[in-house]
Amino acid sequence: RHYGANSDINIATGNPTIAGSLDKSIIARIIKKHYSQIKYCYQKELNKNPKLYGKITIKFTISPNGTVSSSVVSVTTMKNVAVEECVAKTIKRIVFPAPKGGGIVVVTYPFIFKAEGV
Numbered sequence: 473r474h475y476g477a478n479s480d481i482n483i484a485t486g487n488p489t490i491a492g493s494l495d496k497s498i499i500a501r502i503i504k505k506h507y508s509q510i511k512y513c514y515q516k517e518l519n520k521n522p523k524l525y526g527k528i529t530i531k532f533t534i535s536p537n538g539t540v541s542s543s544v545v546s547v548t549t550m551k552n553v554a555v556e557e558c559v560a561k562t563i564k565r566i567v568f569p570a571p572k573g574g575g576i577v578v579v580t581y582p583f584i585f586k587a588e589g590v
Contacts, residue, residue: 480588481511481518485581486527492577494534494568499579502568513558514585525586526550532563534577538570546580559583 485503490496503510518524528550532543543564545556563581571577 481515482586483511484584488579488581490579493572494577506566509562510559513555517552517555518587524552527582527584528556528559529582530560530563531580534568536574538568540564540566
């Protein structure tokens, strides 16, 4: 089975934890805009391993100017380095609004990946 761009791949998010002055809803909205890239990270490995699924939690830091200064995998049940690194790199490229009053924002964001039939 080949998983293309429109296949039934589900990405859900768990409850993120956020330390800093950027609202959770703003962070969630901006991450949602990048779902297609995050989905692609999973989709390309799913074609090699159709039983692949799991939860990847990314811990990232938003710097005072809104860029992501670090993005790492903090917890994973997927155990697939290619997907994990791809998601972390995708998050690192996102630019968020500058946090109110400067300072950094530390975010821990869980993504749950599952394909139809898995």
